[in-house]
Amino acid sequence: MDTGRLKESFARVAVHGDAVPTFFYGYLFIRAPELRELFPASMAAQRDKLVTALGTVVSNVDATDELVPFVRGLGRDHRKFGVLSDHYAPVAEALLATLAHYLGDDWTPQLAADWQAAYQIVAAEMTAAARDAEGTTPPWWDAPVVAHERRPGTGIAVITVRPDASLDHVSGQSVGIQSPRRPRVWRHYSPANAPRPDHSLEFHVRARPGGQLSPALVFGLAVGDELRLGPPTGTALTLRAADSDRDLLMLAGGTGLAPLRALIEELAAEAGLAGQPRRVTLFHGGRYAAELYDMEALTELRQGRPWLNVVPVVSDDPYYKGDRGTPVDAALRAGRWRDHEVYVCGPPAMVTDSRHRLLEAAVPEERLHVEEFDGQGYIPSTGPTAVAAVAGAR
Numbered sequence: 001m002d003t004g005r006l007k008e009s010f011a012r013v014a015v016h017g018d019a020v021p022t023f024f025y026g027y028l029f030i031r032a033p034e035l036r037e038l039f040p041a042s043m044a045a046q047r048d049k050l051v052t053a054l055g056t057v058v059s060n061v062d063a064t065d066e067l068v069p070f071v072r073g074l075g076r077d078h079r080k081f082g083v084l085s086d087h088y089a090p091v092a093e094a095l096l097a098t099l100a101h102y103l104g105d106d107w108t109p110q111l112a113a114d115w116q117a118a119y120q121i122v123a124a125e126m127t128a129a130a131r132d133a134e135g136t137t138p139p140w141w142d143a144p145v146v147a148h149e150r151r152p153g154t155g156i157a158v159i160t161v162r163p164d165a166s167l168d169h170v171s172g173q174s175v176g177i178q179s180p181r182r183p184r185v186w187r188h189y190s191p192a193n194a195p196r197p198d199h200s201l202e203f204h205v206r207a208r209p210g211g212q213l214s215p216a217l218v219f220g221l222a223v224g225d226e227l228r229l230g231p232p233t234g235t236a237l238t239l240r241a242a243d244s245d246r247d248l249l250m251l252a253g254g255t256g257l258a259p260l261r262a263l264i265e266e267l268a269a270e271a272g273l274a275g276q277p278r279r280v281t282l283f284h285g286g287r288y289a290a291e292l293y294d295m296e297a298l299t300e301l302r303q304g305r306p307w308l309n310v311v312p313v314v315s316d317d318p319y320y321k322g323d324r325g326t327p328v329d330a331a332l333r334a335g336r337w338r339d340h341e342v343y344v345c346g347p348p349a350m351v352t353d354s355r356h357r358l359l360e361a362a363v364p365e366e367r368l369h370v371e372e373f374d375g376q377g378y379i380p381s382t383g384p385t386a387v388a389a390v391a392g393a394r
Contacts, residue, residue, distance in 0.1 A: 001117045002110075009111055013102045024098040032090035038081050040184045040212065068125060073233050075126030079139035080176060080186070080230040083130075088123045095119065133231075140178075141167060141229045146200065148223055153290040155207040156255060157218040158192075161227055162200040169195060171262040172237035172343075174371075176230030177203070181216045186230065190237070190259035190345075190371075192294075194266040201229075204255040204294070236371045237343055239263060243367075247279040249337045251327035251354050253346020257284050257294055259371065260343055264301060264308065277307055281334075283327035285313040285346075289320055328354040338362045341369065348372040 013020060029036050096115060100107040143161035150157045169175060174188040191201040207218035221227075237259045248267075250260045264280060271277040286292050292312045302308050313330045314320040323330040327350070331337065342363055344354045351372045358368060 001114050005111055005114055006118065009099065009103060009106070009115075012106070013099055016102055020098060020102065023101060024094055027097050028090060028094035031093060032087070035087060035090065038083065038087075038184065040182070069235070071122045071125045072129035073231075075129035076133045076137070076231050077176065077233050078126065079130050079133065080178075080228075081184075082139075085127045085130075088127065092116070092119050092123070137168075137231060139230075140176075141165065143201070143227050143229050145221060145223050145225045145227065148221055150218065151290075151293040153288075154293050155218060156291075156293050157205050157207075157221070158294070159203045159205060159217060159221065160200055161203070161229070162198060163229060164199075166195065166199045167201070167229065167232055169201075169232035170235075170238050171195070171266040172239065172259045173232040173234050174259070175201065175203075175232050177213070177217070178228040178230075179213060179216050179221070180226065180228075181220055182213050185212045187213045188230075188233070190262065192258035192261045194262050194269060202258075204258040206255050234371070237263070237345060237369055239266065240341075243341045244278070246339065246341045246367075248281070249331060249340040249342045250280065250282040251331060251342070251344045251346070252282065252284045253327060253350040254286060254291060256344075256346030256350075256371075259345055261294065261297070261301075263343065268301065268305060268308075271305070271307070279307045279309075281309045281311070281331075283311045283313050283323075283330050285315060285325075285327040285330075285350075287314070287316040289314055289317055326350060326353070328357050332357065332361060336361070338364065341367050344368070344370045346372075 096112060096119075099115060100112070103111070141163040143163035145159060146162045147160035148157060149159075167175065169191060171194045172190065174190040176186045176188050178184070178186050189203045189205060192204050193200075193202045203217075205214055205217045207215040248263075250263070252260050260282060264282065267277045267280060282298070284292060284294075284298070289312075292314070295310075295312060298310045302310055311323055311330060311334070313323045313325060313327050315324065315326055323333075325333075327346075328344075337358065338361070340363070342358060344351050344358075346354075351370050355368055355370055359365060
């Protein structure tokens with residue numbers, strides 16, 4: 001399998017933009033109309049996710065060490081959509097037909113064989129992981145809402161749910177959420193807390209204009225309502241044992257604070273068992289002071305923990321008396337971070353800028369841990385499309 005050919009061919013297909021997912025889904029639903037019911041009524045967001053997911057996985061096609069755990073996690077996660085092993089064949093056919101359509105005469109038998117081989121390998125891992133999970137975990141958890149608080153002037157709600165059983169999540173992971181008000185619409189949000197004895201999970205959700213799920217979670221949800229949660233996924237922002245001797249820098253934009261607060265809670269719990277943990281410096285940014293929506297909880301976390309420093313930062317309010325700018329602006333003014341493990345979570349533009357500037361400031365790339373958040377959920381969320389997108393590339 002020539003990974004270079006996979007990357008080069010996808011790059012030439014991706015330039016066709018929205019036409020690619022339109023062709024793919026049109027072909028798939030004609031070939032297998034029964035799959036249409038796995039997807040939300042509106043396909044607008046799903047179309048974007050196909051190209052995003054394909055781009056993400058193709059750019060990492062050589063990262064074989066990350067391949068198996070990633071796709072196995074995806075296979076377990078796809079159980080919540082109702083994906084079955086029989087669904088992989090029509091998806092493969094639609095993917096290959098789409099590539100052939102846009103590559104034209106460049107779609108050679110060798111290239112087709114490369115894509116088919118990659119798909120078969122990853123699809124096998126995904127189906128095996130789903131099969132293994134059937135005996136140990138449910139495809140989803142029903143979770144009643146036990147607290148719902150809208151933060152004034154922000155469009156942000158802090159939502160606490162309590163599923164009947166633990167999801168066994170690791171701090172920094174994300175969890176798929178579906179509301180009965182928006183059937184088949186799943187978005188990934190990261191719990192803002194480390195695992196708790198009562199299994200409760202706290203989510204920070206900003207209502208995105210035009211969003212399919214987030215406005216329903218912020219404005220249409222009440223205590224007593226029930227959400228459906230998928231299995232925890234992702235490792236980008238989890239703590240690594242191999243890096244346990246380094247202090248941490250954390251940069252959070254908006255509700256990108258959630259997974260970083262969970263990491264701080266985990267470190268606080270470890271400190272109670274083993275003494276002084278690593279030092280943590282968190283810069284939390286918003287456009288206006290009201291968007292520093294969780295300062296009360298952060299202030300409480302700081303009490304009695306001299307190893308934790310929290311710095312609020314505001315970018316667009318000329319009357320704000322504290323640190324001004326973005327989190328990375330404030331961090332680079334405050335010191336040098338090349339010896340730290342750095343965690344960044346927030347909107348895509350903020351994450352991209354932070355990563356670029358930290359690399360310029362000599363922070364080693366292997367110490368940068370990033371996750372983008374687009375207002376509707378964490379960008380790695382790919383929905384049923386990932387059966388094609390991930391299996392077709394990585």
